[in-house]
Amino acid sequence: MKIGITCYPVAGGSGIVATELGQQLASRGHDVHFISYAMPFRLDKFDSRMMYHSVETTAYPLFKHDPYTLPLAAKMADVARSENLDILHVHYAIPHATCAYLAKSLLQSGGHHVPKIITTLHGTDITLVGVDPSFFDITRFSIQASDGITAVSHYLAEETQEVFRIDKPIRVVHNFFDPLRFKPSSADCSRKQFVTDDELLIGHVSNFRPVKRVTDVIDIFDRIQTELPAKLILIGEGPDTILARRQITKRNLASKVLFLGNQSRPEALLPCVDLFLMPSQEESFGLAALEALACGVPVVGSAGTGLMEVIECGVNGYLFPVGDTASMARAGIDLLKDKHRWLRFKTAASERVRQKFSAEKIVSEYEQYYTEVLNG
Numbered sequence: 271m272k273i274g275i276t277c278y279p280v281a282g283g284s285g286i287v288a289t290e291l292g293q294q295l296a297s298r299g300h301d302v303h304f305i306s307y308a309m310p311f312r313l314d315k316f317d318s319r320m321m322y323h324s325v326e327t328t329a330y331p332l333f334k335h336d337p338y339t340l341p342l343a344a345k346m347a348d349v350a351r352s353e354n355l356d357i358l359h360v361h362y363a364i365p366h367a368t369c370a371y372l373a374k375s376l377l378q379s380g381g382h383h384v385p386k387i388i389t390t391l392h393g394t395d396i397t398l399v400g401v402d403p404s405f406f407d408i409t410r411f412s413i414q415a416s417d418g419i420t421a422v423s424h425y426l427a428e429e430t431q432e433v434f435r436i437d438k439p440i441r442v443v444h445n446f447f448d449p450l451r452f453k454p455s456s457a458d459c460s461r462k463q464f465v466t467d468d469e470l471l472i473g474h475v476s477n478f479r480p481v482k483r484v485t486d487v488i489d490i491f492d493r494i495q496t497e498l499p500a501k502l503i504l505i506g507e508g509p510d511t512i513l514a515r516r517q518i519t520k521r522n523l524a525s526k527v528l529f530l531g532n533q534s535r536p537e538a539l540l541p542c543v544d545l546f547l548m549p550s551q552e553e554s555f556g557l558a559a560l561e562a563l564a565c566g567v568p569v570v571g572s573a574g575t576g577l578m579e580v581i582e583c584g585v586n587g588y589l590f591p592v593g594d595t596a597s598m599a600r601a602g603i604d605l606l607k608d609k610h611r612w613l614r615f616k617t618a619a620s621e622r623v624r625q626k627f628s629a630e631k632i633v634s635e636y637e638q639y640y641t642e643v644l645n646g
């Protein structure tokens with residue numbers, strides 16, 4: 271198949287899933303064309319079947335911000351025409367599903383072949399941004415106009431139906447990971463870089479947006495480190511990085527917390543981590559938690575979110591209501607103190623996710639869905 275992929279190229283779950291999917295599809299013999307304003311973060315493999323098409327914007331004194339959506343739609347149409355795309359798969363509804371609709375109309379009006387449009391919903395495009403009154407109608411319209419719709423969890427599919435009342439079925443295709451990269455051991459990872467022999471290593475990866483509740487991460491860590499010698503590594507950055515730094519200073523934790531910023535190869539660090547924290551307000555799936563589990567790291571996260579489809583509470587991690595940092599910390603401490611249980615959780619973590627969320631399984635589900643959509 272000839273497949274166009276549009277995603278946000280910056281660090282973030284939707285862009286990572288789209289990029290990994292493109293790489294996996296190319297390795298299966300499909301031609302993949304990424305269309306975005308920058309080379310996607312984590313697009314680090316050469317494959318002659320993979321190509322990146324850059325969307326150029328134009329500045330003009332009348333524009334407050336350079337318009338991106340119009341050049342993106344034009345580029346989608348251009349690539350679809352020149353590469354004869356079968357599928358245009360857009361990740362994150364806003365504005366990508368709308369641009370795809372516009373590209374499709376452009377192609378139709380010119381009498382050209384039109385690819386099937388598939389929109390993958392990732393989470394905040396529905397739960398936070400899409401529900402904003404200024405985006406609601408156009409988001410619903412653009413999702414409905416897609417030939418195929420997927421969501422990354424049952425939780426998100428249900429949420430989308432409840433909020434947007436979409437007439438079409440939404441196919442659930444979970445996030446996935448590459449088991450050759452994300453595994454419990456890594457030659458690149460040395461605990462000595464971060465902790466002494468008697469210290470534990472707690473980890474968190476996110477884009478540091480308010481929805482991630484980074485201050486809860488610090489609160490949980492603070493409670494853990496009062497009972498156990500430990501350090502915290504924070505991977506990623508975003509608007510709440512400053513808030514996190516302030517809280518760390520206020521609590522006198524500066525010597526115990528390491529900020530590592532964005533990392534394109536978290537698989538080189540995660541195997542060193544003893545416990546991963548993900549106390550998000552909302553999480554449609556929780557790709558960072560999946561990658562931690564794949565590396566054999568138990569996860570403590572928020573119940574009532576898509577994390578419930580990733581973490582098996584009491585088997586490879588624990589789930590508590592959003593904001594219940596005391597219970598999250600208690601569960602983490604008890605697990606870390608009980609070496610036998612912790613080792614059991616570690617084994618279960620990597621084994622369970624290998625069965626359910628390996629690239630081999632999930633990429634086949636996308637391929638199967640493409641075929642169904644193409645056959646109408």
Ligand code: GMT
Pocket residue numbers: 281282283284285287362392393394422445477479481550552553554555556557558576
């Ligand atoms: O986690 C983020 O806030 C980034 C966001 C994105 O769209 O880039 O991630 C969302 O998509 C990921 C990949 O499908 C999911 O694993 C994340 O759970 C989801 N984030 C939220 O729902 C907050």
